[in-house]
Amino acid sequence: MIRVKCVPRPAWLHRTVCRPEHANIFFPDATTPKDFDEAKQICAECPVAKECLDEALLWEGKAIPKFRFGVRGGLNPTERYKLAKARVSS
Ligand code: SF4
Structure with a gap:
């Protein structure tokens, strides 16, 4: 028998402003950074962006x-990559 341990969802997930119906906005077939603009505008209003x-x-x-997907916390994959690198080197 395989036992699966559930990880509790963080409380902040109940306060997001993005919704499942926004999936195409947050995970667009992006070819340019502008393709993420609509999602970023939604994140700008989100109380749990941090x-x-x-x-x-x-x-x-x-x-x-290329192994980061969509917009999270108002940043696209390239922006998150740069932020992660900057945090490691500081
Ligand atoms: S910051 Fe953006 S992606 Fe994250 S929960 Fe808020 S709206 Fe959703």
């Missing part, structure tokens, strides 16, 4: 941009 960004950076680790 928590969201911190979680994304934690889970993404040292991943290069």
Whole structure:
């Protein structure tokens, strides 16, 4: 028998302003940074953007941009990559 231990969802997830129906906005078929603008505008109104960004950076680790997906905490994959690198080197 396989036992699965559930990880509790952080409380801040109940305060996000993004919704499942926004999936195409947050995970666009992006070819330019502008493709993320609509998602970033939604994140700008989000009361838990810091928590969201911190979680994304934690889970993404040292991943290069092509292995980071969508907008999290108001930043696109390349921006999160640069921020993660800057935090490591500071
Ligand atoms: S910061 Fe953006 S992606 Fe993160 S929870 Fe808020 S709206 Fe969603």
